[in-house]
Amino acid sequence: MKYFSFIILIVAVIFVQQSVAQSIYLDELDLSAMECGWGTPEANKSVEGNPLIIAGQKFEHGVGTHAVSTFLLNLDGKGKRFTAFVGVDDEVVPEKASIQFYVVGDKKVLWESGVMKKPDAAKKVDVDISGVKLLGLLVTDAGDWIDYDHADWCDAKIELTENIPLADIVVKTKVEPYILTPKPSDLPKINGANVFGVRPGNPFLYTIAATGKRPMTFSAENLPDGLSLDGATGIITGKIIKEGEYKVTLSAKNVFGNARRELRIKVGSQISLTPPMGWNSWNCWACSVDDAKVRASADAMVSSGLINHGWTYINIDDCWEIKPDAKEPELQGELRDKNGMINTNKKFPDMKALADIVHSKGLKIGIYSGPGPLTCAGFTASYQYELQDAQRYADWGIDYLKYDWCSYSKIAKDRSLPELKKPYQVMRDALSKVPRDIVYSLCQYGMGNVWEWGEEVGGNCWRTTGDITDTWSSMSGIGFNQSGHEKFAGPGHWNDPDMLVVGLVGWGPQLHPSNLTPDEQYTHISLWSLLCSPLLIGADMSRLDDFTLNLLTNDEVIEINQDPLGIQARRIFNEDGKQIWMKEMEDGSKAVGLFYPDLSDKKEPASYFSWGEKKSAKTILKGTDIGISGKFKVRDVWRQKDIGVFENQFETEVPYHGVVLLKVVKKH
16 A cells, blocks of 8 residues: 555656646746836846835845836747736835736736736736747736836746746847948938028027038038138038028039038027937936037037938936935035036036037037926926026027926926926026027926927927837837827927937946837837927937948938928828828928838737737828829838839838838829
8 A cells, every 4th residue: 555655656746747847937038028118127126126025025036127018938838837926016106106917828818917006915926828839928007108117027937847948938029120221322412401590699500411422512602691601511600680581502512513402591589490300318328428428429420420411419418417415426516606507517527618519510419407406317407596507508508408397296286287387488488588599398298288388388399208218119109199299390399209219228327229120110210200209319329330320311211300391290090000190291292101000909918919920011002191183103211212103092011010101292
């Protein structure tokens, strides 16, 4: 009997060993393939690098991520169970976070948490995954945007019936970049905006953007009194006193030929007649920004040739000021001088000298502050010192101000429209008192439908949304939700869906290549150009690869964004996961983006995953939908190539998450 019991015990042990051949913690896997709506997924830490804690309960194992987050795993039918504890990490602001967890197997929801908030206790996940080939782990924003949605998969473990190499489990969808746009010709060609606004008597700075073989010389006919042109650099400077519109003929000449183009200079009350184009420090350097990095970015703007395509602004974001109670010596000091003028921290020893360097290259420089006592990162802001700060910016030679709400939330009585408008009007009044044109960018994340009143308080552009990150869920969720805002945009006042997340990004100092696929990056640049959005590069400018540089230097794409008519694109089709956006151009043509974002049903959790499928969608553009009857000519803007003449409609395949960007002209 004892012998028989012993045999049974051995059989049972063998059965258990065979039924669970391998147990894998989620934190053992390669997390680089996990999409994270903000920051970077962390093994055994929260997304901010803290211990994993849910409602006071600490976990040693797990993965900290941020909604919207996806992770697709190839189990090849060898899974047995998935277990975990999930919830909102304790590091977040309680009233902000709301998330929902899902476990999805082969497109079917196997488990869902319901909406979770802080301080909800961790919920246990215990799911039978037998036979599942592809397992998807999903965290959504529960429908109220991703702010503070820090999500933890704690003690997350996959039990397998057979061993699978860890490297084979994670589904990676990395696609090699591909370049569509041909290199510029050696022939001279003048690019960039052909209309420019300046206020009477204020400093004028405009660089003729031109591609072609160097050396190149520049000239200008009918240049207004008060302006002068440097023929070697193409930089126009000076002041115009008299209001009016001046038509100037620009010329760029090299050994291969001579290019000419008209520039309309409008001297009056409006500036920023086309959306600002440039660079902002935040998405790559965040608070690790310093004088050297800004100088390097300005150098790179010139050496990379971006300046020859109309890229203009070098903008310093947060962390240039003194930080109250800072422990770091380089951030310490007197907040303001005896006259209330703001001081810089030691990382920026001479802001005026920095601005002069940037201007000498034919570029402009921007800065950052906010209406509250402190900036978002806790540095000195402008509350009750608005006039002194505006004067300081003018003295330094600042050309652009990003003004970020943040700590003003402690000053505002509520979120009523008068309270939302007030601080922005105060700074607008201050900027109007200084003798310098400073582009005024309102950053308050779209509160109170700012697009409806941003122009009223003097904004030149205004953020319509929360912060963007380099994920498909963030970029597409922002970009494709701009429909309806077009009626509020125009020359001098633009909707701003946030900065460009291409190239090396990471919110400093550690950077990574954008998590957007090549198709998604083409979508990003195409959509932002159609939307007349400010185009602000968020990458490390000194390390632009060929693909990113090609993305940013297609002059026909840039012309769509910089069209003087300033009409923002509107969505004219939205069915079956496909969208078509159309923008009227000054020359009578139509800029049209055919997109396949596949956002038609984000209520279905499985739709957040591609499931390894490569697909495209047949898309039809009808001439009547864009106001054209009969025959029309179609040009592929990214490839800078005419496709042909079509009658009544044009049909093409659009890649998944991709775009076909067209210029359409009626054929007479």
